[in-house]
Amino acid sequence: ILRTRKRILTDVCISMRTSESDGKWQKPRISRKSLMKCCLVKWIIASAAPQGSNSADSDLELSMVRHQPEGLEQLQAQTKFTRKELQSLYRGFKNECPSGLVDEETFKSIYSQFFPQGDATTYAHFLFNAFDMDRNGSIRFEDFVIGLSVLLRGSVTEKLRWAFNLYDINKDGYITKEEMLAIMKSIYDMMGRYTFPCVKDDAAFEHVEKFFQKMDRNRDGVVTIDEFIETCQKDENIMSSMQLFENVI
Numbered sequence: 001i002l003r004t005r006k007r008i009l010t011d012v013c014i015s016m017r018t019s020e021s022d023g024k025w026q027k028p029r030i031s032r033k034s035l036m037k038c039c040l041v042k043w044i045i046a047s048a049a050p051q052g053s054n055s056a057d058s059d060l061e062l063s064m065v066r067h068q069p070e071g072l073e074q075l076q077a078q079t080k081f082t083r084k085e086l087q088s089l090y091r092g093f094k095n096e097c098p099s100g101l102v103d104e105e106t107f108k109s110i111y112s113q114f115f116p117q118g119d120a121t122t123y124a125h126f127l128f129n130a131f132d133m134d135r136n137g138s139i140r141f142e143d144f145v146i147g148l149s150v151l152l153r154g155s156v157t158e159k160l161r162w163a164f165n166l167y168d169i170n171k172d173g174y175i176t177k178e179e180m181l182a183i184m185k186s187i188y189d190m191m192g193r194y195t196f197p198c199v200k201d202d203a204a205f206e207h208v209e210k211f212f213q214k215m216d217r218n219r220d221g222v223v224t225i226d227e228f229i230e231t232c233q234k235d236e237n238i239m240s241s242m243q244l245f246e247n248v249i
Contacts, residue, residue: 038152038249039114040144044092075142079149086145093141101138104128111190118192126186127249130166151249156239160229167228174222175215181208211238 072090076083097106107128111120131139131147150158167175167183184204215223215231232238 038148039110040148040249041089041152042114043110044089044096046092075145078142079145080153081145081149089145089148090141093144097141100141102144103138104132115190115192118190120190122182123186123190126166126169126183129169130162135171148249156233157229160232161225164225164228174224175228176222177208177212180212180223181205184208214238 072083072086075081075086079086081089093102094100096102104125108121108124111124111127114120128139129135131143133143147162150162154162164175165171167180169179169182181204184207188204212223214235215227217227217231
């Protein structure tokens with residue numbers, strides 16, 4: 001676990017350094033290794049039952065859970081996970097959340113374990129709200145894996161739409177500078193001060209000032225989803241910095 005934490009922090013810091021340099025953004029390759037970097041996936045897989053369970057067992061478990069999710073075939077069609085991956089994710093999800101629902105406190109617990117050197121509470125709150133599309137305070141398994149599929153294996157545009165939803169804290173269809181700063185500050189707070197290279201106290205503010213100026217093209221004080229996607233796709237430094245999210249999901 002300590003090696004995992006160090007690797008996540010190293011990946012995050014590399015993303016930050018690249019955003020401040022002339023490094024070129026490269027589209028991440030889809031691989032099992034990159035999948036296993038995800039904190040949420042690590043949490044699920046660690047809780048998964050032994051691999052002896054077969055497909056029929058998984059289908060039976062899906063039908064017995066209190067909040068019954070969609071069938072494996074339908075979830076496989078809706079996501080970019082294989083049937084075997086969905087089975088493993090479901091076993092772990094069921095073990096951790098027997099009711100079939102995950103709540104915000106669980107998210108906070110997950111991220112406090114992976115980032116013990118910082119305060120992950122606020123970031124976990126924002127991330128939970130991005131997954132909780134129904135705004136009912138809980139996340140079903142199917143919503144959980146559909147969101148993970150976008151984040152880990154979606155197209156660039158799909159990931160940017162998801163990131164916009166994360167930044168849009170009040171879900172009014174616009175991102176304000178205050179909302180962007182709140183998200184960035186929560187990430188820096190979660191990482192803690194014991195990162196290498198050291199992160200300046202005003203780094204989040206500088207980050208947002210630079211990005212928001214580029215994104216708010218008509219200078220109306222808010223960023224629309226079209227402005228967000230178009231600016232990100234045209235700016236290699238912003239795209240490089242967006243990889244930060246892939247390392248803290």
